[in-house]
Structure formats: C-alpha cells, structure tokens
Amino acid sequence: MSERVYTVIPAPRREAIRSMIKRGERVDGRKPEEFREISIEVGVAGNAEGSARVSLGHTKVIAGVKASLGQPFPDSPNAGVQVVHAELIPLASPIFEPGPPDENDIELARVIDRGLRSAPALKLEELVLVPGKQVWRIFVDIYPIDHDGNIIDASGLAAMAALLNAKIPKYTVTAESALLKSEEKTRLPITDIPVFVTLAKIGDAIVIDPSYEEELVMDARITFALTKDGHVCAIQKGGRGGFTLEELTRALEMAQDAAPKIRTKLESVQGSL
C-alpha cells in the first residue's frame, strides 16, 4: 500500500501532462522525439570482465559481464552461452520490493536478451573452444540503481556498453583438446550494436524516452531494438492500453530516427577502449 504514494499521480498533474502533450510539449521541456541526456562510464566494476554505468536523465543502471568456461547448451554444441539477468532492486525506487524476480524483472531481462541475441550483438559461434564440451558462458547482469523512467533503454545501453568493455583471457586449444590460458586478453566477438528505443503513448501523442511521471500517465509503451543497418531485432509492447497501426508506424519511425544518435554514444565508448 505504501507504494501507492509513489504510483498515484495527482489528478491536476496528470491533466497538465496530458494537455501539454496535446500541444507537443513535455513537462520537462523536451520535444516528443527528444531523449534525455545520456552518459556512459565503463569499467566501473573491476572484478567483472566488463561493466558499465549508464545515466539516462536521472535514471541510472549498472550492468556487469562475467565470463567463465563451461558446457554449451545440449541443443547448440557449437555456440557459446549468453545469459541475461536483471533485477529491479529496492535501492533504485520505493516501488521495487525485495524478493525473487517478479514478472517485471523477468520481462526486462528477456527483452534485453532478445535484442542482443537477434541483432546479434555477440557472435556466439566464436565463443567455442572445444565444440560440445567447452565454451564461453557470458553472463550479463543488469541492475538499475535509480528509477526515473525508461529503465529498458538505459538497461540496453548498460548491457551493450558492458559487453563492449569486456575482455576475456585468450585460450589456445591443443591437439588433445586441452586448454592453455595465455596472458593475453581479448575483446568479445561483437558483430552488431543494437539500440533499444522505448516510446510511450499518451492520448494521441507518442513520446520517446518516457520519464517516470510520463510512465505513470501513459496508456501503453512500445520498445524497438534496432540494429546498425536499421533492422528491428526485438519488439515489446507493454502497458494496459493499445496502439493503432498508424501509431505503431509513427513510433517505429521515431525509433529509427533516434537510434543512430544513441548508437554513436556506444561507438564512442567502443572507440575509447
């Protein structure tokens, strides 16, 4: 019950947000197609193989990559393993409760996983050392630490930046399938850089990168993950309302316009590594 204090938006505020959006204005001064300021810092968790901290406005997410050798999945002996996990921890918001992952934690992890897998971000076939026996298992753990809306996009950025930042030891495989670890480290085999873009429907308007307040007011949201060449590699609709076909087309166009600029931020991280 205490969380209702944070999820019930005052009626006058709701009215103000909705009526301003009809005029194309957002309460924080942004245009409908404008993202909040993004900052990405990598290498924030030194025991991780790769890590990143992303700020999207006041929303902050930390992601870490841990890599270890292990068995592949039985049905894909020639591929490495990618596991994405996310947790909406109570540290980040008074509306998150402690406990095992609930449907929101799981949805977040699965959406990010799908986007990364379908792009594909990681070339899982290049993470095999001994087919069927020894492969790299890459774990991506996503932890929002401050929730001010649009955790999905911030999480996607953090996960991708952590993967770009990650370094794993180089192994050589002997004729007897023994593994020799070298001193050298190498980056993960990354082939694409998917970017997640979430849009919210408020009345008849579509706005990009909803803030926490806008999420309280929105009718529905839609997330697109986009590859470097503009393909869609994941979609997730959320919220209680629905989208018309026209609204979806508009949202997709807005996402396609926004994605390259967001990707530039990731690429500059990649460049500075």
Next chain:
Amino acid sequence: MTEKVKVKLLTDDGKRLDGRALNELRPFRIEAGVLKNADGSAYIEWGRNKIIVAVYGPREVHPRHEALPDRMLLRCRYSMLPFSVVEERKSPSPTRREIEISKVIREALEPAIFLEEYPRTSVDVFIEVIEADGSTRVASITAAAVALADAGIPMRDLVAGVSIGKIEGKLAIDLNGLEDQHGEGDMPIAMMPRLREVTLLQADGRFAPEEIIQALDMAREAVLKLYEEQRRALKEKYSKVSLEYE
C-alpha cells in the same frame, strides 16, 4: 579461511603484498547524496571495494503488520552484485553469508539511531556491493551511516568500521580479499566514533586475549580517520549553503 595453499602475505621487509605497512589503511573516499530517489545515499570506494548504499525512511512500514508501536523499524539488506566477485559469477539469490551480514550490519547501526522518534515507521538500508575486495561489511557500515545521516535520520553518532586481521602471526589492519582468504584470522569491528561504543564485533581464526584489546585500539584509531571522511563527504555535499540569497 582456507588452509590449502600457503600464500606469503608479507614480503621480506615486513610489507604487505600491496605495499602497505601492517597498520596502514587502504585509501578510501566517500560521496554522499548520489541517488535521486533514495531519501539518503552514499557511495564508498575503499581499496578496490566499491559499494553503494540507499536509505529510504522514515516511511510507512510495508507490510503494515510488521510496524512496531513505539519505534522505527530498522531493516538492512546487504547484497553483492553477481559481477562484484573475482571468481565465478555469484548467483543473484541471497546467500547465507549475505543474510548473516545483513543482520550484523543492522545491529551495528541500530544503537546509533533514535528509533523512538518515529514510531510505526521503517527505515530501510539497502547495500549493494559493486566490487568486492575484502572487509566489505565494515565498508558497508561506514557508508550506510553516511546514507542514514544524508536521509535526515536522527542519530546519536555516526558509525564506522574496519577489519583487523592476522597475517603471519601479526595483527594487520584493513584486510584485502587475498589477506582475508589466506590470513590467519579476521576481526571486523565497527564503532560509534564519539561515544566509543563497539557495535559490531566478530572474529574467525585464533586470537590471544591481548590481541583483541590491541585490535580494538587499532580499530579505534582507524575509525577516527574514517569519521573525518564521513563528515567531509556530508559537508561537501551540502557546502553550497549560502546565508544570503544571491
């Protein structure tokens, strides 16, 4: 504490592997008020430890039936992020170690707080370890006290802590991960600096009674240094106070 491989933790000239003297602390730095949502927050870097703490409270107790009629309910959750450890990824579910540490951290902070001031409310302390390198519980307590103060929680004193360990028969302050793993003992200690009251004291390994007294003395000195940093962090966060409005 393992007995498997004997790792030499002291060099021939008596220095520790990271170059420190036995009574030398690792460098530490605290930042207060780093999160928007939390009522109070702090981030600490101590050696390679990186820990973030959020405090929510006083706020309504959830679930309601857990509310105490005459005081605030203090709850602490210490958790290590899966990528915070050197070895294999840590499973996200709470381990027995994390549960015990959550309890002793709560009991280390509780004596400092004026719980009676806000009956039937709760103050929740959330600790997430981003990078771990030995003595994380005392680093967490040190940061948590800053987060509590940042949240405006009424307290008798801050709380700060340090670990004292044993390396090759000698007492050493502020064990890092390697020293904790391969040393002969670990004694985490936390105190209220002004009141000189010990609120956390644990030990594993073997210590002679005089060593315990000595360890407490070493801890007290270190706690005073940590206290200065706690104060500095809080003052710096709010140093933009102006008496006149420009």
Next chain:
Amino acid sequence: MPSLHVSSGQIVVPGELVAEGSYEVSGPHMVSGKKYYAKVLSVAIVEKPRKIRLIPLKRSYIPSEGDLVVGKVIDVGPTFWLVDINSPYTAILQASEVFPRPSPTARDLTEIFHVGDIIIAKVLLFDFLHDPLLTVKESKLGKMEKGLLVEVPPTRVSRVIGKKGQVADYLKETFGVELIIGRNGRIVVIGRETDHEAVAAYVIKRLCAEPYIEDPLEAAKKLVSAFPGGGG
C-alpha cells in the same frame, strides 16, 4: 568556560559537538551535561553570541493537530479515503468528516473524491499510535479544483509565509494569486492566468531551495526583480 565549536553556516553531522556551556540551542539536538550535540544532519546558524539554531537539511513532515495540509487521495475504502500527506504517516479522511451527518443511503465515496484527487484538509488528530485523521468540514477545505500544486521541503514552509504572513502577502500581491499553504510542504497557487501561477510557483521553489535564508522577504523581492517584467 563556554566554547562554541561551530561557525555560522557550518554543516554539522549527527553526534557532532556544537557548543559547551550556557547556550540557547534550538532545533534537533542532544544535551549531555553542558554539552550540546547535533542529532540530525543540519546547518548551524549562530544567531547571537549565545544563541544557536540547528536547521535540519532534511526532515519529514509529522502531522500536528490543526495543521492545514494538502493531500493526495491514494485509496478509497468503504467508509474512508486514504490520503498521502507527504509524511511517513498516511492519513485517513473518514466519510463522516465530509458529510455533515451520517447519511442513511449508501454512497459511493469515489464520486466525492477519487484516487489522484488533491484535497485541502485539516489535521484533526494525530497521536503516533493511530493513522492521522483529517477533516474537510470547514470552509475553504475540500477538493483542489484549480491552480498549480508546488512541493517544497516541509521545514521551509514557514519562510513562504514569512513573519506575520509578510512573504505570502508579498507573493500574492506581486503575482495576483491566491496561495493555499499546506504545512506538509505542498502549496496550491491559484491565479487568473496559468503564467502567473507558473512564475509564482517558480519563485516559491527557488525561495525554498536553500536550507537557511536570513530574510525571506528580501530574498523573495530579489527573485522577483530578477524576472523580466518583474511579475504582476
């Protein structure tokens, strides 16, 4: 030998020694013998050589009987509403405090106030043992129908009022607005134009940004004069 351990404007942490000897200390503090310690993260203001005021940087609103508060309805029960009053204590508005006498017919409370509504109310009773009770029976109490809602730290509400209401009067005159000032840090600004409301709200927020202002009226005047057009 009395000694002052802080300078005016200094931030003090809980447990920090502020002064020793015969001093007049106001604000949350602890006393041990003749020693005064801060209890909460505060800024210390030395008002006179022997008078210290400790101003908490963050402090929750604790309801007090008679307080005017601006609440947000968060739940509707069978005979009451649950109202968030920006306090660790969620308040209750009983149906009997809305209707002048018990109504024989079953009424749907949601028609009166529903979730999300902002209401102006008064605190009837709070004893820490039970949820605070509100009433809207007096005149000028009830649902906020128009205006802009502004949130400020509850401890700084008194500076928006000012000595003998001077600051509030000045703001009302300058911007041509009505102010409903809730003790719980929520203020309703009602003007003829939404622009006036917005500027007044902005000035109020800026006025409440710092932990301490020696002369709120002067500060308010400075803020207004910094505006192009100077308000009104």
